[in-house]
Amino acid sequence: MNEQVEQDWLDRKLQEAAPYIEDDGFTARVLQQLPAPRQAGQFLRPFILVGMSALASALTYVLSDGGRFILVEMFRLTTIPTLWVVAFALASGMLVMAGGIFAAMSKSSHIQS
Template sequence: MDKFEQRNSNSLNNPVLQGKDPDFGDPEFDQWLSQQLQFNEPYLDNDGFCERVMEQLPAPSKRAERRATRVQYAAVVAASAIVVWQFPFGEVLSEAVQQSISLYSLVGLGVLSSLVAMTGGILAARR
């Protein structure tokens, strides 16, 4: 949300300016004063402020980290399960037999490629 929107939403949501407050004075003056105050306020550039704050934050808790890791593993396992469920193993096997491809090399290739895909997925998710 940019500053203009933020300012306007501040004004719109403010019960003091909406006349909902029992001690409400002159609504027009309040609205005008609020606008003047907001429009005269400079925007302070981040200028490294956020980075300085982030540098000083303590490391995230181990619990949160473990939870995130568990979620990532669960996502990879679920994705693998869907692939296994949908993959036409029977057809591939019969085709392999017909083409006289070694069953062992085919299974080995499948396991290896699954491992590579899972490792890649985990590494990508942890970045």
């Protein structure tokens, strides 16, 4: 038996030795494991949130005498000692950084798992 014939024989036998495996509910089990598809409304959710926020802001502005309180509060802000502002900025920065580190760590552990 020459090389090619032998090779063909072996390949044929290998293919014959792998019979079709009946589904027997396998596909149904896989489909049960799939994550639920996103609903159509989910796509609109960020737009709805932004729209509602804008509407609420506009209402607040109108109902608060043209936003006079904003001017008052901004004036108050100018009177706060500089040290307080620096401390507040530093604390905010550290808080954001801690949040970022936590998010990165949980993401990397999720990817590793």
